[in-house]
Amino acid sequence: MRMLTLAIVPLLAVLSVSARQPASEAVPEANPSGSTPGTSPGPATSPADRDQGVARLAADTETRWVPFDLTPGNQIRFVMQIDGRSITAILDTGVSYTLLADTSPAVVRRALKPGGRASAIGGSVALRWMPTRSITLGGLTRSGGGVSVAALPALATGSATAVDLLVGRDLLAAHALDIDYPARRFRLIPTGRLPFAGDTAPLTISSDRRVYESAIRIGTHALAPIVVDTGDGSAITVTAAGWRRAAPPGLPTTTAIAYGLGGSVVSGLAIAPEIRVGTLVARDTEVRIEPEAGFSQSIGAAGRLGSGFLQHYRVLLDPSAARMVLRRGDVADPRPIRSTSGLLMGVESNRLKVLHVMRGGPAEASGWQVGDLICSIDGQPIPRDYPTSPLADWTIRPPGSVVRLGLCDGTTRTLTLRTFY
Incomplete structure (x- = not known):
């Protein structure tokens, strides 16, 4: 488990909607002006009325493993293709319809159509719709169909750079998804196969x-x-x-x-x-x-x-x-990482920004506030690779440890760590 995950900066990305309307199947909202910049004019169409495309698994799909890494927010990140272009993607079974970031180079602006809205964690998001010629993921190829398009911020994955795509239920659910987390690879295979016991x-x-x-x-x-x-x-x-x-x-x-x-x-x-x-x-x-x-x-x-x-x-x-x-895996019931500092932070270049002060923790007792900026830890500046650097473990050091935190205003505070949940 990596340092900037759940105990330190909890990050997640989920797109779904109300019980009556599945993800990206939100009731389309009429466009008062008749058009949106970069979007074809006209009302939004429901997913049921869109081209669903035709998906097929290759005969050798069981050998077509897709390598991945885990983002700092624990999501499965990999490379796939849309219309012949390689893009970065996250495997997201909590998304009903595959979602393309509106900033992705794979977006064809002239092809965008209104797509209504959908509910997401933290609020609702505006959607657009883009037809695609082909999507390739491991042994799966879909011809035709399309993707929803919306804002997809980097913060949703805990990375400095946003990914292009969330691969959702519409591409995955007709097949069996074998995710080998220990080996950092996954594949799509025919439903009904049982490649391992558990x-x-x-x-x-x-x-x-x-x-x-x-x-x-x-x-x-x-x-x-x-x-x-x-x-x-x-x-x-x-x-x-x-x-x-x-x-x-x-x-x-x-x-x-x-x-x-x-x-x-x-x-x-x-x-x-x-x-x-x-x-x-x-x-x-x-x-x-x-x-x-x-x-x-x-x-x-x-x-x-x-x-x-x-x-x-x-x-x-x-x-x-x-x-x-x-x-x-090899380690049964691994112990969860617990914060002993009570500070949850995001990385901003060469500094840390306090995003949340955990209730009942030592940071709350010491008067820390959301928005406080940290520029050094025990005299060491914040490195660019902070999320994966050994320095990031200061927030989970043993109870009783004392950490000197240099704020970006030039002052220094000490924080004595303890168990509080």
């Missing part, structure tokens, strides 16, 4: 949300439906109501911040002693607790199971066969 859990595509869904159990309480979302860097996220029913008595909680396509969200944060996913039992799992009337509740879901959880396993997602298979 714990199993139910998996479906919901008829309304049109995303991958399963169920979990916390203690004696089952929570469903749970969106299985490879685009969400968190481990487990549940609604406030679900947590009240399922939370172990006396378990301490704090707060954290996350980023979706619609903006930032502050949630509760706890470490659950035990989570069950089908036949799998996972211990000491980080759980995000959404605020009342949060995103999951708004779409009629009980929560999400994200890449922060899945990354510890080899994962088979095969909704047509109604199953998810999880095979443990």
Whole structure:
């Protein structure tokens, strides 16, 4: 697990919509002026009325592994092709319709059409629609069809540079998706194949949300439906109501911040002693607790199971066969990274910006504020590769450690670290 992930700067990207209207299937909004800069005039068309394209798997698709790396926000990042152009993409089973960034060089401005709006974590996003000639991903090729187009900020992946595409349910769900997290590769294979054995859990595509869904159990309480979302860097996220029913008595909680396509969200944060996913039992799992009337509740879901959880396993997602298979890696039940500082930060060039001060932590007790800027740690300047540098571990050092933090205004503060959740 990397340093700038859930315990430090929690980042996620999920696009979905209300229970009545699946992701990118939001009711199209009429354009008052009749046109939008760079967009063909006319009303938005629903996804059902668009060309769906024809997708095929190559005969040798099982040998066509796609290598990937994990972003600082835990998402699966790789290279694929749209209309013969290589682009960067994220595998996102929480997106109903594949989404192209409006800043991507793959966008053909003259081909854009109005696409309405869709709900996303942090708010709603405006969509446009772009026809495509071909999309190639590993052994999968789709001819025709198209993609939704919207703003896709870098902050949603925790990287300095935004990716071009979120690959969603529309491209993936007809096939089995084999994600070999330990080997950092994935492939698309025919549904029904079982390339490895492991714990199993139910998996479906919901008829309304049109995303991958399963169920979990916390203690004696089952929570469903749970969106299985490879685009969400968190481990487990549940609604406030679900947590009240399922939370172990006396378990301490704090707060954290996350980023979706619609903006930032502050949630509760706890470490659950035990989570069950089908036949799998996972211990000491980080759980995000959404605020009342949060995103999951708004779409009629009980929560999400994200890449922060899945990354510890080899994962088979095969909704047509109604199953998810999880095979443990070499390290069973890895301990979650816990902040001992209570500061969640983003990197801005050669400095850190405080994005959230965690409730009950030493930083809150010391008077830290959102927006504070840090330019050095124990006398060392912030390096450009800070998210992956050893210096980034100061926020999770052992309780009792004292860290000297140089603010960008020239002052220095000390922070004594401790366990608080």
